[in-house]
Amino acid sequence: xxxxxxxxxxxxxxxxxxxxxxxxxxxxxxxxxxxxxxxxxxxxxxxxxxxxxxxxxxxxxxxxxxxxxxxxxxxxxxxxxxxxxxxxxxxxxxxxxxxxxxxxxxxxxxxxxxxxxxxxxxxxxxxxxxxxxxxxxxxxxxxxxxxxxxxxxxxxxxxxxxxxxxxxxxxxxxxxxxxxxxxxxxxxxxxxxxxxxxxxxxxxxxxxxxxxxxxxxxxxxxxxxxxxxxxxxxxxxxxxxxxxxxxxxxxx
Amino acid sequence: xxxxxxxxxxxxxxxxxxxxxxxxxxxxxxxxxxxxxxxxxxxxxxxxxxxxxxxxxxxxxxxxxxxxxxxxxxxxxxxxxxxxxxxxxxxxxxxxxxxxxxxxxxxxxxxxxxxxxxxxxxxxxxxxxxxxxxxxxxxxxxxxxxxxxxxxxxxxxxxxxxxxxxxxxxxxxxxxxxxxxxxxxxxxxxxxxxxxxxxxxxxxxxxxxxxxxxxxxxxxxxxxxxxxxxxxxxxxxxxxxxxxxxxxxxxxxxxxxxxxxxxxxxxxxxxxxxxxxxxxxxxxxxxxxxxxxxxxxxxxxxxxxxxxxxxxxxxxxxxxxxxxx
Ligand SMILES: Nc1ncnc2c1ncn2[C@@H]1O[C@H](COP(=O)(O)OP(=O)(O)O)[C@@H](O)[C@H]1O
Ligand SMILES: [Mg+2]
Numbered sequence: 401x402x403x404x405x406x407x408x409x410x411x412x413x414x415x416x417x418x419x420x421x422x423x424x425x426x427x428x429x430x431x432x433x434x435x436x437x438x439x440x441x442x443x444x445x446x447x448x449x450x451x452x453x454x455x456x457x458x459x460x461x462x463x464x465x466x467x468x469x470x471x472x473x474x475x476x477x478x479x480x481x482x483x484x485x486x487x488x489x490x491x492x493x494x495x496x497x498x499x500x501x502x503x504x505x506x507x508x509x510x511x512x513x514x515x516x517x518x519x520x521x522x523x524x525x526x527x528x529x530x531x532x533x534x535x536x537x538x539x540x541x542x543x544x545x546x547x548x549x550x551x552x553x554x555x556x557x558x559x560x561x562x563x564x565x566x567x568x569x570x571x572x573x574x575x576x577x578x579x580x581x582x583x584x585x586x587x588x589x590x591x592x593x594x595x596x597x598x599x600x601x602x603x604x605x606x607x608x609x610x611x612x613x614x615x616x617x618x619x620x621x622x623x624x625x626x627x628x629x630x631x632x633x634x635x636x637x638x639x640x641x642x643x644x645x646x647x648x649x650x651x652x
Numbered sequence: 653x654x655x656x657x658x659x660x661x662x663x664x665x666x667x668x669x670x671x672x673x674x675x676x677x678x679x680x681x682x683x684x685x686x687x688x689x690x691x692x693x694x695x696x697x698x699x700x701x702x703x704x705x706x707x708x709x710x711x712x713x714x715x716x717x718x719x720x721x722x723x724x725x726x727x728x729x730x731x732x733x734x735x736x737x738x739x740x741x742x743x744x745x746x747x748x749x750x751x752x753x754x755x756x757x758x759x760x761x762x763x764x765x766x767x768x769x770x771x772x773x774x775x776x777x778x779x780x781x782x783x784x785x786x787x788x789x790x791x792x793x794x795x796x797x798x799x800x801x802x803x804x805x806x807x808x809x810x811x812x813x814x815x816x817x818x819x820x821x822x823x824x825x826x827x828x829x830x831x832x833x834x835x836x837x838x839x840x841x842x843x844x845x846x847x848x849x850x851x852x853x854x855x856x857x858x859x860x861x862x863x864x865x866x867x868x869x870x871x872x873x874x875x876x877x878x879x880x881x882x883x884x885x886x887x888x889x890x891x892x893x894x895x896x897x898x899x900x901x902x903x904x905x906x907x908x909x910x911x912x913x914x915x916x917x918x919x920x921x922x923x924x925x926x927x928x929x930x931x932x933x934x935x936x937x938x939x940x941x942x943x944x945x946x947x948x949x950x951x952x953x954x955x956x957x958x959x960x961x962x963x964x965x966x967x968x969x970x971x972x973x974x975x976x977x
Contacts, residue, residue, distance in 0.1 A: 454863065480865035488863070494856035497849075505853045506864050508846055513867060515874045517842040524846055567864060 406465075407432040407571055407601050408453070408484075413462035415448055415625075422448045424625040426462070430571070430618075435593070435602045437612045439636075440622035441645060446605040447489055449622070450573050453603075454486045455479045466571070483570035487577065489605075491556045495549035499540060499559050502548050503531040506566035534562040538592055554585035558592070565596050572596075574604040578611055590614060613637075621645065672844070674975050678923055679840075686829055695825040696893075701933045702832040703890040708913040708925030709839050710882035715911075716920030717843055718875045719855035720770070723778045724785030725883055725910050727765065728758040730792070730902025732884035737804035737897035738797055747810045747818060747892050751831075754888030755881050761788075762880020763873070770872045782904065789902050803898030807891055824893060831889050835882050840922060842878065851875055883910075905947075912950075916957050918964025923977050927965050 408430040415423040423445045430436045438446050451457040453464060455476045464472050471479055480486075494502050507527040535541040538558040543551060548559055557577060564572055577593060578586045590611045593602065597615075606612050612619060613633045621628040621636060623645040629636055636642055689698050707729055714720045732754035739750035769780040792798045799805070809818035818824045842848050853861045854868050861868050891897040900906065909932065917928025935953060939946045961968045970977040 456859065456862075475867070476862045477865050477867040480863055485865075486863050488860065492857050492860040492863075494853045494860065496856055497852060501849065505849060505861070508849065509865050511846065513870065515847050515871070517845045517847040517874070517878065518838070519845050519847075520841070521844045521846055521849060524849065563864070 405431055407467060408603070409465045410453070411463045411465075413449070413452055413464065414460050415445075415452055415457060416460040422625050423452065423459075426622075426625075426627055428620065428627075430601060430603055432601055433599070434617040435597050435604065435615045437616035437619045438603060438605045438622060439607070439609075439612060439619060440628070444622040445625040446622055447575055448625075450486055450575055450605065453479075453573060454484060480567075483567075484573065485564050485567050485569035485571075486573040487560050487564055487575055489575040489579065491553070491560055493548035493551070493556050493559055493563070496547055498545050498547055499535055499551065499555075500528065500531050500544040502559055503534050503563050503566050504528070506563045507531060509567060531566070534566050535559075537565070537596075538562045539588065554581050554589070557581065557585075557589060561589070561592060561596070569600065571601045571603065574602060574606075576605050576607060578606065578608050586611065672976075674977070675840070675922060678977065682923070682926070683833070686832075690822060690825055695821040697933070697937065699821075699825055699828045699893045700890075701930050702828050703886050703893065704910075704913060704933055705926040705929035706832050706835045706889075707883050707886035708910055708917065708929045709836055710879045710886060711910045712914045712917075712919060712921075712925045713839050713842065713882070714875060714879040715914060716924075717848065717855060718851045718872055720872060720876065721774075721778045721911075722769075722781040722876075722879075723904075723907050723911070724765065724781035724783075725879075726902050726904060726906035727781075727785040727788045728762055728880040728883035729887035729890075729906060729910070730897070730899075731761050731788070732758045732887035733891040733897035733901040734792065734798055734804065735884075736888035736891040737807040740810060740892065741804060741807050742797075744808075745810075746814055747812055747827075750810075751885065751888040751892060754891070755884045758884020758887065759877055759881035762877040762884075765880070766873045766876030770869055770876060782907070785902070785907060786904060789899070789904070792902050793899065798897075798899075801899065803896060803900075804891075805896055807895040807897065809892055809895065818892075828889060828893060831885065835885050836926075839882065842875075843922070847871070847874070912954055914964075916954065916964055918961075918967030918970070918977075921964065921966045921970060921977050924964050924966035931965070 406429045410426055410428040413423060413426040414421065426449065438449065440446055452459050455474055463470060466482060466484060494505060504524055504527045507530055508524055532541055532544060535544055538561055540555050540558050543555060548556060551559060578589050581589065586608060594615055616633065619633060619636045620630045621642050628645055629639045629642050711725050714722055735757040736750045736754035739745040739753045740747060765781065765784050768784065769777055772780055793800065809824060811817050812827060816823060818827060850866055850871055854871055858868050887901060913928035913932045914925050916931055917926065918924030935950060936946060939949055942949060963971060966977050
């Protein structure tokens with residue numbers, strides 16, 4: 401396998417919270433163009449990993465390389481600008497903005513870091529067409545003018561996904577995209593992830609093993625902050641250590 | 653994920669951006685009211701309302717649209733009052749340059765305070781702004797150029813552009829009205845600019861804005877500086893109008909008053925701070941005879957107001973008509 405096959409790589413990534421090691425010496429290698437799942441019992445350190453990769457948290461030790469470039473010292477907004485865009489475990493939308501405006505906030509990023517407070521927001525109308533397309537892609541175009549806070553839970557997650565895709569990220573990090581959803585919504589979001597993953601790389605935390613089995617090319621199992629196993633679904637589900645980790649602590 | 657068809661009312665209530673005709677209508681009404689107001693009300697009273705209305709609008713830009721609650725905004729208002737007073741009286745600058753200088757001083761101060769404060773969140777942000785403003789208060793208490801307890805008195809109003817004598821209250825009123833509208837429109841534009849859209853996103857969910865690649869600290873700093881500068885515009889104008897800059901202008905109670913005005917009128921509303929300023933200034937005028945009791949009565953009215961109208965006067969009104977005001 402060629403070296404530049406990896407879009408993101410970590411080396412000895414660790415995070416300590418006041419003496420407690422939440423992430424221990426994690427070596428991750430996310431191959432370009434794949435869907436990579438990060439699974440593990442609650443408290444395993446999955447969200448912390450996401451926070452480290454996107455620099456919302458500073459690692460205690462270890463290095464992160466994206467597209468061959470060391471990004472360990474960058475700030476979160478810089479990481480996002482390079483093309484790593486994350487979603488959050490708790491759905492993150494801009495509540496008082498409409499669905500359309502939510503997506504537009506992402507689209508207007510291409511104007512650069514602009515502090516033009518004297519300009520009318522009518523310049524943003526140029527993005528309306530693209531924003532509606534994205535809302536349509538996730539099936540909520542009818543809600544374009546509705547404040548995000550008033551959307552149903554599944555619609556919020558769909559909106560979050562549309563906002564994330566709007567940035568055309570090279571690497572998407574999705575933290576439990578189907579958590580708390582009804583079965584139809586899960587199916588729909590899974591299909592959506594599969595669809596938007598084309599031409600991109602996705603790293604996702606997911607508890608729904610059916611979704612994991614269906615979507616992921618590679619699975620990394622995390623337990624107590626450490627990588628327990630890695631492989632495809634067949635390998636992982638046959639691994640006795642993985643079964644033990646899941647039985648040993650409550651799956652959630 | 654069934655797509656439910658939403659009632660038109662929700663759509664109307666959000667009134668997002670496009671057009672906002674009722675805002676234009678509101679502004680036209682406001683302008684008309686302020687043009688004819690001197691026929692029934694004293695210009696001096698009106699000028700006081702306008703200066704504080706601008707101050708409250710500048711404050712609201714920060715708390716209402718970025719979600720940053722500053723407890724130290726008197727620092728910017730008062731600094732500008734001193735700066736304008738000093739420039740007009742000691743340096744003999746014409747009023748427009750004195751106010752411009754005052755605004756610039758507050759902008760620089762805002763940049764410095766903002767830089768120190770914006771890294772903190774919530775109550776810590778409020779406490780740091782309060783602490784910085786208090787330090788500045790004690791500095792002005794000691795500094796020779798502020799005149800200590802006396803303040804800077806008898807500041808000359810001078811001639812605008814060297815031509816128009818501002819000694820006449822009505823003439824002064826038209827100038828203040830123009831300054832107010834310029835400031836108000838700039839704030840309105842800011843709220844409805846692409847930049848303002850990012851500010852609202854930060855207010856709603858800062859981590860999400862960061863994850864989309866926005867360097868939120870820089871946006872907050874620009875907003876803070878802008879708010880400080882406009883507070884300075886209000887403070888500098890006030891010093892020229894009342895020919896006085898004093899410790900009252902930098903005191904923490906002044907910071908409290910602007911919070912009160914924004915709250916009473918409605919945080920995060922376009923017209924709320926103006927209504928709030930009018931209410932608070934009127935109350936102070938009517939209650940002036942009560943001496944020290946003013947603060948207590950004002951406090952009681954404030955509590956009643958907040959209990960009765962949680963969103964402030966204009967905020968509640970906006971809910972009634974189903975449009976953002
Ligand atoms: N900011 C923090 N401060 C202290 N401990 C934390 C912090 N964030 C996470 N932890 C701890 O780190 C461990 C891993 O948490 P997390 O990464 O959220 O797990 P997961 O997402 O796999 O469920 C947990 O024990 C959690 O309590
Ligand atoms: Mg988690």
